[in-house]
Structures are given as C-alpha cells and as structure tokens.
Amino acid sequence: MNSINDTIGKSSQAFASHPGYRRMFAPNELTLGIFLPLRFYDGDMGVLVGQADVVRDIDRHGFAAVWVRDVPLFDPAFGDAGQVFDPFTYLAFLAAQTKAIALATGSAIFSLRHPIDLAKASATIDQLSGGRLVLGIASGDRPVEFPAYGLEHAERGERFAQAVAYFRQLISSKTPIIDSPLGRIAGAEFLPKPVSGAIPLMVTGSSRQSLAWIGEQADGWLTFPEATHTREGPQRLAEKIRAWRKLIPDGGFRPHMTNEWIDLVEDPNHPRTPLRGGYVLRTGRKGLIDLLGEWRNADVNHAALGIQFSLRPAGEVVQELAEEVLPHFPSHQGHSDFKVPW
Template sequence: MEIGFAPPVSGSWATPENMLRIARRAEELGYGSLWTFQRLLSPPDGNWGEIYRSVQDPMVTLGFLAAATGRIRLGVSVLNIPYVSPVVLAKQIATVDILSGGRLDVGLGNGWAAEEFAATGADPRRRGRQADEAVPLLRRLLTDEVITHDGEFYQVPAMRLEPKPVQRPVPILLGGAAPAALRRVGRLGDGWVSSSRADLTAIGDSIRAIRSAAAEAGRDPGRLRFVCRGAVRIGATGAGPRTPLTGTETQIRADFDALAAEGMTELFLDPNVDPEIGSPDADPVASLRRAEELLETFAPGAPAGI
C-alpha cells in the first residue's frame, strides 16, 4: 500500500512556508503523494468543526506545490462536482497537470453542505444525476480534440479545450459512501477515495461493493485504486474502543496492514483533520511540530519505533 501525506491547507499552520516545507520533506522521505481538500465556506458558529473554519483552495495550493516538487504525485480529495461547471474544472485540471509535469490525481465528490449548495447555485436534489453526466463530460473535455455536448445539466457547443493535460487520461477518483455513490465509482471512476470520517472497520464492505459494480459494468475491478484519507493521531485513544489509525505507532502500523488486507491500495495521512492542528486558533508552531512528527514517523521505509 502506497503512503501519501497532506500538506497544510486548514488552520493557522497553512502558510506558504509550511506548505513548501512539508511538501519538500515528504518528497525527500519517499512519500508517494500529497493531498488537499475543498471547503468553500464555514458557518459563523463553527459547528462544522475546527478543520473547516479556514481552508485554502485545493487546486491553487497544488499548482503552488507543483513548482516546488518534482516526483511526488499531487491529489485533491475532493472537489465537489455541483459547485462548478465541468468546463471550468477541466481547465483547472489541465493547467495543474501541465504545471506538475503530469502528476495530478483528481478526486470528485457530490458535496454535503446545504449552505455551499445555496451559495454556488447548485441543487442538492439533483447531484447524483449531475455527477453521472459530469464525469464522462469531464473526461471528454480532457481528451477529445473537439467536444460537443447537449445534456440535462450541461451544454457545450462544438469547441476545443486547449492545452490538454500531460496525462491522457488524468486519473479521476470518486468519493461518497452511499450505495448509489459506490456504484457510481464502479461504473465511472478510476478508483475511490474515502472520507476522513469513514468507518475503517467496515471499509472492506465499500471496496467490495465498488468492485462488484465495476464487474457488472464490464470493467476490470483489478484496475481500480482505493485511497484512504487517514485521520492518523499518535497517542489519541480516548474513552471506549480504540479508533483505527489512533494509538501507538505499533497499533497504527498494524492498522495500515489491516487496510491493505481489505484492499486499500493507497493511504494518505492527513494532519489537517486533527483539530489540534487544523484549527485557525491552534498554535501554528505546535501544529507544524506535530505534523512533522507524523511525517517522520510513518515515512515509507522508516523503521518501526520501539
């Protein structure tokens, strides 16, 4: 299972200097990928949680990191399909893929925040059908020389989108946990990226559902990627049963093995989802120190601690 890491995008530690520091060190240590996430707005009372109060734009951040790295892949988990036209999204994807020399992985989701749907003019009641139309259209925009489309949600006259990305095709992973979303991954996606709130004790059920949907659609399930967004916290166990990816280094490494056994092909560690790191009220120096501890401890090939 390949291991990735999330650079600073949420909270007080998400500065340009820290982004570069984490990204460059992750590449030095052999991590396979860097991942960002999207959150457009946050409620005044902060009831979505600390990690959503102050979030940098994911694609702009990846374009910035593309210039500072040379090997490590760059991913977003996830961009919400209903919030923007596939034409605009395709232009962003192509540009970041070019800037990175063909290192971009795109995760797409359907959104969940009613306030963001309202603010972007999107209709949450139609997001499933919208995704069914948007994903194939996005692929065509990124690959076909001339695109014509007349659908329920999008209309594109005969036009070109240039320049094209380096990768042909750019990998498109889909998020979501509902049965319909998992079936969509099997039918349309190059793989699946899980939520940081996913129940990792039952993650194998989702993987099996996606593989089954892929087989029913005549696709090869063995070609799909399965990416876990890992809320890893060393020493944080709390009351009750231990949550996967929390606890001692030994326990967390055992969780890595368990996820791989269930079929996860990739895991990225995301310190932004730790409210003690990803909050705008957190001490940025302490946040960086905690994140770098995580980065060094679980570096690919690093010996396990005692």
C-alpha cells in the same frame, strides 16, 4: 459524440503512463499520502506558515501523494474550515515546490463548479506538474455552499453525474460535441490536454450514486475507513471493497483509497485508541503499521493520513512516518519521460 464507456476505456489505458497514478497505485499494494493542511485553521492563518517546507520534505522522503481538500465556504456550524486555500491554485503552487509526489484532491466538489472550469484548472495543473494530478471528486457535504452558488442541494447527485460525463468528454476529444444540461459545445477545442491524455477521477463515498454506478464509472474509489482501532473495521472495509470490485465491468484493476486522522504519539507501543467518537485515532507507530497492514490485506491501495490533530510538531510526525512507517509501504515508480518545460 463519444460515449461515456468509450471514454472510460481510453482513460484506463492512459493511466499506465500517468505519473501520479503510477506512483500511488498498484494491485495488492498500499502506499502512503499526507492530507493538508498540517494544522487546522482556527482563525489565524499563521497555522499554515511553513507548510510548504514540510511538503517539500514529504516529497523528498518519498511519500506517494499529498492531498488537499476543497471547501469553498467555511460554515462555523460545520466546525471545520478544511483547506483554506483554493485547491487548484494551491496545487499549482505545490507543483512548483515538488518533483515526484502525486498531487491529489480529496475531494474536488464536482457538483458546485462547471466542468469546463474544473477541466481547465485540472489540465493546467497536470501539465505544470508533469502529469502528477489525481482527482478525488465528490458531490459535496456542506449544504450552506449550494444556495451560495445558486444551486439546489437536493440536486447535487444528478449534477455530479452530469459533470463527470461532461468533464471526461471535454478532455478526451480534440473537438468535443457535448449536449448536456450543463451546457453545449460544438466547434470549439479544449486546451490544454492532460499529459497522458486523461486525468483519473476517484469518486468519494457514494457521491449520491449507486454502487453499480461507481463500479462502472469511477476510475477509483475513496471511502471512509470504518473503525480503525480494531480488526473488525478493516474486515468490514474489505467486504465493501469486494462488493464494489464485483461491479467493475471489465474486472480490471481500479484502486481503492481510504484516510484517517491520526495523533501519532512518541511511545511506539501506544495502542490504537479512538478519540472524538472515532473521528481521530491516537496510536504509536507500531499500531499504525498494523492498521496499514490490515488495510493492505483488505485490498486498500492508498492510505491518506491527516496529522492535523497530532499534538507533536508536524515536521516531527512526518519525519517519524518517513523513517519508521514508509519503508513498509513504499511508493511506486511514478516518473515518466515527460519533462516539465515551463
């Protein structure tokens, strides 16, 4: 049986040729992504009409990534339906609509689904997209979903760690031998394999794990940004990132990601102003550029921006971000020699 550490070592080397990873991440640099949906579901699927057209523009403009959320059930008490479409089905659709942009989950709930199903969907999208899938993963934050799956919410942390181990062994071995509380495999092969041999797993928050576990096991770390309207927030974020990176066993590069919901106003000089208790940032583009620069100085490598709360049309916001903000934080070369034959 492959050890988890052996699998991690092999995966880290494989990311040097992983198109999605390469497009998003490089040491001491920050790139930009866009979170979907572009407008929150409010009881009418019409808010999603035309979203794929904007995603094609996002790809054409040269953003690093487009992100989709994973929310199996809408809990009205939670107040946010999140990503209405199944994330894997939707990413497969977007893979056919785009050419270069990384396709990221923020975040796939590893505690709810079986790792075979997660691996099958992930490796399929990775192949269909030419190696552009980057998996943000999490243990889940909506308690109503767990009894619906027949699972205990209190056990989500343990199940998350088990699913990560199972997933990695499954996709990395030709004929894996797996003996896990989540299932046993011997004498069977998993297909398809990822394009570059591995799929990066970016742990979200703590996912009910220790910081030491995240330092050892995660291929990257996605966290909330702290306050975004003052310099103190990025400074606190920098401290958190430094503490995590000290726990990476080989001291090698592993990327950090963060995100913010923004209301980008037309006035470029509008100050960074927190809304909804700090959940949303209203700002002009100059304030946003300053924030992104502070994040880059804090050693953040990718920023995913959600524009669901913007009062302006989504296409207009994307256009301004592309013309005025993206040139300061360009994407990296993420193409590979892999040609998509499908």
